[in-house]
Amino acid sequence: MDYQKVSSLAKRRGFFQPASEPYGGLAGFFxxxxxxVKFREKILRLWKRHYVLGLGCLELDGALVxxxxxxxxSGHLSEFDDPLVECEECNKNYRADQLVEGGDGMSRKEMGEALKSMCCPSCEGSLSELSAFNLMFATEVGAGRGxxxxxxxxxxxxxxxxxxWLYRLNRNKMPLAVSQIGRSYRNEISPRQGLLRMREFTQMEVEHFFLSENEPSIPSHLGGVSLVLVPNEGESLETNIENAVKNDIVGSSLVGTHLAAAQAFLLSVGIPKESLRWRQHRKDEMAHYSQDCWDGEIKTSIGWVEVVGVAHRGDYDLQSHGKSSGVEFRVPVPGTSKTVEKWVLNVGALGKEFKSKAGDIQKIVTDMELVPGMEISLDGGVISLGEEFFKKEITQESEMVYPCVVEPSFGLDRLFYSILETAWKEDGERQWLSLPKMVSPYDxxxxxxxxxxxxxxRAKEICNMLLENGIDAFYDESGSIGRRYARADEVGIFFSMTVDHQTLEDGTVTLRERxxxxxxxxxxxDALSKLGR
RNA sequence: GCGGGCGUGGUGUAGCCUGGUAUCACUCAAGCUUGCCAAGUUUGUGACCCGGGUUCAAAUCCCGGCGCCCGCACCA
Incomplete structure (x- = not known):
């Protein structure tokens, strides 16, 4: 199915439509x-089953602002703020920092100066003034001077x-996997192709923290998962993930684990294996935080669509937050704990001896190494502090490091779209969504x-009974039975239950499989037990 | 943002050039009929993207905005 057909089906059957539709829509919002909503719910439920239950992720639902x-x-303020120039003749746009030699480290002003002597590389026309755009949506928090x-x-x-906080809640244990489902916002310059490039979108994400000297190995049930890999160098190949890591095609066992886990999930929502590939980013297309990144791409009518990225973010993020906030984001390395003896000032003794000068002495030694017998300058003279002014303190200390993180990040909306496209079946007059039972919008x-x-x-009674049993049932009595089947098929409902005269007599129904x-x-x-997921 | 194309019921469309408020099919709703795969039949709901201009009169011509599609650029 192509893009047009998905959009028309989506609107006709209630999957999605442009947001603010009566007002002409707003690009990038749906x-x-x-x-x-039902369909999304089912995808999310299955995702949670894979990641929250399967992987033991802690869940978070963070604030949007x-x-x-x-x-x-995080680096987004500077990295998302790109300087642009436009050719006034041919209207081509350029990134100013890429156009100017050494523009990477330049200030805006320097860049503007440098550009004055330059012209368009393709037509030699004159260039416009520098303009900037930031991909983040800004807002004011609070009244007045917000x-x-x-x-x-x-x-x-x-x-x-x-x-x-999460590390503490995990009782200070590593590794630590945290998952989150939520919306993110990017003020894209030109959102295109509906759900594939939105300004408000939903991510399903895991941040899997670990210590690099203690990287989790591939779980046995995932080692044999076979993937089509497209490395940034060399030929693409199909191999199982254990070999890929062993042969250093995938450079990290945890990245490998998440490639395999992501594929398992994608297959379970109905993505055909032959429409799926894993493409490694080139060095120059990597995000500012990323060390290595593999995109899970699905083949659709508009080309390969990236629905998940598995990125090795190193310790970039925790380190920047640790340094910027002043809060400890490091964790102790197991096995490096050692007993440390050190001298500390005996403030009581100091006070008795030096009275009002004691405070000055404390200040003076703040940045000095404390040793009995150390000499300090005080009031023009030099005094020696004997052992009586010190106490020996014995503590346990560990080496502290910033954990690394591997991040599988799914774009729910893109996945939503890709499933619709790949699940669509046509057979003469008949057309339907061949969704797996697990993600069918209704049971x-x-x-x-x-x-x-x-x-x-009687059918309404049965429907209510099903709903009370947690079955997502959809009641329809309008039109011929064939028409109702067709309607249900078009939104991918897996089973149809028909109530006829025999139902009234013996309590049986017919179950039709889509x-x-x-x-x-x-x-x-019996039907009831078949319907559950 | 730029260039090109486009915007008509829920969906897909005709009408636009040559101004006079709209075609067809499907869908949807109600009834009859049938009774297991989009049948038939009757009736019905429902649209000219928004704003301005020209004109007696604008879906139609002109301008602006918004949106969609394609290409360029962008895509952490």
């Missing part, structure tokens, strides 16, 4: 409708700034064969 200092530390705040450009920062369609003879009433259209007659209780 509303998810009744069916879309953060202070300027946070994004200064503080400047920004909508987060990635959910990750919520986790990073929470790291000391079952409940339909009376006809509305007469109390069948509708893809095969096969029907079987079963007692309602």
């Amino acid at each position: 509303d998810y409708g009744p069916v879309g 953060g202070p300027e200092a946070l994004f200064k530390a 503080v400047k705040g920004y909508l987060r450009p990635e959910t990750a920062q919520s986790i990073f700034q929470c790291f000391p 079952v369609l409940v339909a009376p064969l006809m509305t007469k003879d109390g069948l509708a009433e 893809d095969s259209k096969n029907q079987s007659r079963v007692p309602i209780d």
